[in-house]
Amino acid sequence: MTLFFSSLQSRWLLTGLSIIVIAGCSSSDSRYDIDNDVAPTTPISVDHIEGAQPKYEPYSMGGNKDYKLRGQQYTIVKDAQGFTEKGQASWYGKKFHGHLTSNGEVYDMYSMSAAHKTLPIPSYVKVTNTDNGKETIVRVNDRGPFHEGRIIDLSYAAAKKLDVIKTGTANVKIEVITVEKPTGKHQLDKHPKYGIQVVASPHKDRITKLSNELSNTLSVETFLSPIKNNYRLMLGPFSDYKDTHDALEQVQKLGYTSAFVKKL
The missing domain is CATH 3.30.70.1070 (Sporulation related repeat)
Known part of the structure; x- marks a missing residue:
């Protein structure tokens, strides 16, 4: 009987962790240090931080299964080559800094990363702020944003580069950059x-x-x-x-x- 309950409790624990990881940057869970997301208390310059450098990476074992959240079904894109999308970008910062992304990496708000609902993880994406013409490249390693009209959640550093911090959101176009699998x-x-x-x-x-x-x-x-x-x-x-x-x-x-x- 003890073994049965231990096994059952383990399954409940794993299920709970899976839900948390899938939710990614959308969660308002109490595990975060602060309730509302903010920029870093003492912002550092991100001028020296370059855009993500696209390279071939096999898709990660975590974060790439179809999922359902808040009654909505999300199907992961199988082949992202040529993928483009227009919509709004938002950003996430201090609240999620140091916590796990959907594929089990640790979120760093000073990295050039982003969250997307259905692009395979990891993916490299060129993001153009169509409000001001600024552009950069980010690496998608998380899920979100789960708000109507928003298509990508930028890290603090990426949002700073695109001048999204001041406005909170911006109109953007995203384009997947595909790197072929190396041979040999x-x-x-x-x-x-x-x-x-x-x-x-x-x-x-x-x-x-x-x-x-x-x-x-x-x-x-x-x-x-x-x-x-x-x-x-x-x-x-x-x-x-x-x-x-x-x-x-x-x-x-x-x-x-x-x-x-x-x-x-």
């Missing part, structure tokens, strides 16, 4: 590796046969990972998290609904 084994080794565990079995001959079948059907690499008296059938390795999830969807459609992603 040496370059890919710099990025995290992911695998998909399909099944585990003590029967090596059977799982080897299944491994070959899945490899041919899905056109992906497979391998066996021995653990104690079992063999785990793995797909991969993958260096791109989007590719990993595409393969996961395919294998689940074949009936292996318990398959899951592991960081190798």
Whole structure:
């Protein structure tokens, strides 16, 4: 009975944490140091801070699932290449400084970052303040803003660069900057590796046969990972998290609904 309640409490805790992380900068949770968001007490100059430098990054394991918030369903953009959007930008600062973003990073109001409701995390976005013509590049690593008409929440530093601090909001155009995945084994080794565990079995001959079948059907690499008296059938390795999830969807459609992603 004790074990049952411990397991149940753990699931409740994880569910609660997931909701908090998805909510990102929209939350008014008491875990924050202050109730209302403000600029830093003693602002530092951000003139020396350059816009984010676009580079290839695999999508993060956190913050990239479709979600529902306040009765609204949000579907994450699968392919952001060529994505543009017009609307209002707002900003967030001291209240969220030092707290987790939707993908588990720590929010730094002096970084050139931003929050968007549906762009994959991370994404690099060129933001143009159409009210004054100023522009900069930010890295999206959070979810929000969840207010009507607002399409992006800028960090304090990014908002300062675009002169959004004074007005609170501004009309903007955002354009996703896509960086192609690097080729060559040496370059890919710099990025995290992911695998998909399909099944585990003590029967090596059977799982080897299944491994070959899945490899041919899905056109992906497979391998066996021995653990104690079992063999785990793995797909991969993958260096791109989007590719990993595409393969996961395919294998689940074949009936292996318990398959899951592991960081190798």
